[in-house]
Amino acid sequence: MPIFALVDCNNFYASCEKLFDPRLAGVPVVVLSNNDGCVVARSAEVKALGIPMGVPWFRIREQARRHGIVAFSSNYALYADMSNRVVEVLAQFSPDIEVYSIDESFLDVSGFEGTGLAEYGRQIRERVQRWLGLTVCVGIAPTKTLAKLANHCAKKNLAGAAGVCDFTIMPPADLDALLTRIDVGEVWGVGRKLTPRLQAMGIGTVRDLRDADAETLRSRFSVVLERTLRELRGTSCLALEEVVPDKQQIICSRSFGERVHDLEALQEAVASYLSRAAEKLRQQGSLAGALTVYIRTSPFNPSEPRYQKAVTVPLPEATADSRLLARWGRRILKQIYRPGFAYQKAGVMLSDIRPRLRNQLSLFSSSRATRANGRLMQALDQINARWGRGTLRLAAEGLDKEWQMKRGHLSPGYTTEWAGLPTVKAR
DNA sequence: CTATAACTCTCAA
DNA sequence: CTAACGTTGAGAGTTATAG
Incomplete structure (x- = not known):
């Protein structure tokens, strides 16, 4: 019989931002979605103000100013880094761990009943707090669904939980x-x-x-x-x-910082997204057999003329080559693009994904050329891994990228960039 | 008519 | 100054289509 512990970080993104700036202690903090669109994380102070999850930023901007709310653009490099550290600590408490999301993990804690599971949960909480400065809540139960619920109780302090709630002895x-x-x-x-x-x-x-x-x-x-x-x-x-498990589909899509009207800018965006998607595809050692490209205008503004279109093409031969995919993407976009619209978003999807090894070749394929292309992509990935994403990229991705998303409130890369290291000012 | 493909809906973080 | 509203992935169920 398994016993699950669900460990969930409190207000994760907001807590990460607060961690590196002591002046933010007690200050209401929100983290915004991509493009600085919606509120996706709120510190305790913001929740107390009654600001709902998911509200568009522009709608609460005035209220935020009045309450001194500090907003951050989402900084996934920072959150992913902190998330990995949390997982490292949690792994010390059980060999069986499922990293369920960036801020949640399930542990199998059956066999650790010795001192009482609630006590074990308190130790987990204590150690993450002490080592990383992040607060977690722990829910313990015989099923995942109940562990989730126990975690909810721990968070809401129901039944005197104080951060840890154990259903197994209730x-x-x-x-x-x-x-x-x-x-x-x-x-x-x-x-x-x-x-x-x-x-x-x-x-x-x-x-x-x-x-x-x-x-x-x-x-x-x-x-x-x-x-x-x-x-x-x-x-x-x-x-x-x-x-x-390997992904069955890989999606990359973004809203634009400003509306985009012309085909060439859309082409750059699609090429960029395809580069990113292909990189993920190669990371898991897969090939894609089909490609979807879609574009759309804003679904929110009723006065803008609406248009959205998606087209999927099966590829003659499955590939993970950024250049081939970008070429197909270009053709699809040209086919679905209609002038005269204010486009708000574009996206790509790789599907019909299969392992690279033992891939069925087409009748006319040259395995030698395929191997050479594979080595080229490998070199590209190595360079970008060493020198940072986007160091080497397709010309089709463009240079200025004026369609890129807004990130007006980005915090420094505290843990991921030398320049982002917090400094102490002499006084 | 059946098997499968394609699409839609729902949920989650 | 104004207008402005996320991304990614899975799985189940339903509908369309091919043979």
């Missing part, structure tokens, strides 16, 4: 009472659409869901929800996934 009556106080929408897998549908059936709390009729839910909804139900009842249906 008396059933206490657990029932607790689950009665939590909205069904908090359950992992119950989202925006499912919540109101369940509520309409009289299922408003986690306890209602747990005690609902499995057969009815199966027929009215899906096997996914039935699985959730079993997990809530304590039967583990979701295993710890320690090895990350």
Whole structure:
């Protein structure tokens, strides 16, 4: 029988930004999505102000100014670096770890019951706090779904959790009472659409869901929800996934900093995104058999003429060559582009992905040429790994990239750039 | 008609 | 000055299509 601990960093992106600037202690901090579009992370002070997750930045800008909120553009290099450090610490507590997202990991802690799992959870919390200055909460339970829920309780300080909540030793009556106080929408897998549908059936709390009729839910909804139900009842249906499988599709898309009108700028963007996507593809040692390119105008502004189009082409031969993919991308974009629109976003998707080894060659392919191209891409990747992404790139990507996303509030690369090292000023 | 492909919907962080 | 609203990936279910 597994026992899962879900360890989740509090306000992760905002906490990372605060970490390197002591003046931000007690200051409300938000982190913005790409293009400085929406609020994607809020410090405790911001949550206390009632600012909702996901709100467009421009809509709260005035309010933010009044409250002295400090905003940061998202700095994924920083967050990924801190995330790796957290995982290193967590790995000391269990050999079985699933890195579920940038700020969450599941640990299998069965076998560590000795001093009590809650105590173990407190040690985890303590060590991450001491070594990295980041606060985590720990939820412990016999299934992943319940561990998620226990983590929620730890965060909200329900049942006197204080950062750690262990369902495995909770008396059933206490657990029932607790689950009665939590909205069904908090359950992992119950989202925006499912919540109101369940509520309409009289299922408003986690306890209602747990005690609902499995057969009815199966027929009215899906096997996914039935699985959730079993997990809530304590039967583990979701295993710890320690090895990350290869991606089946690789997407790269961005909103532009300013609207883009002309084809050539779009071509640069598509070539750039394809370079990035192909790099990811090569990293996992795969080839793509199909390529999608799409462009669209803003879906939000009702006064702008709308247009969106996506086209997928199967490639005659699967490839991971940036130049070949860029050439195909160019052809597709030329085909879907319509002049006279204010484009807001473009994107590419690589699909029909397969391992590079034992790839089926086409009748007319030259394996010698393929190998040479492979070596070229390898050299390109090595140079960019050594000297930084974008050191060597396709001419088609353009030089000025005036379509690039906005990042007006970027913090220094505290842990990733020499120039970003915090300095102490003499006084 | 069946098997599969293609597309849509939902969810998550 | 004004207008301005993220990205990536998976899986299930549904619909379209080919043979």
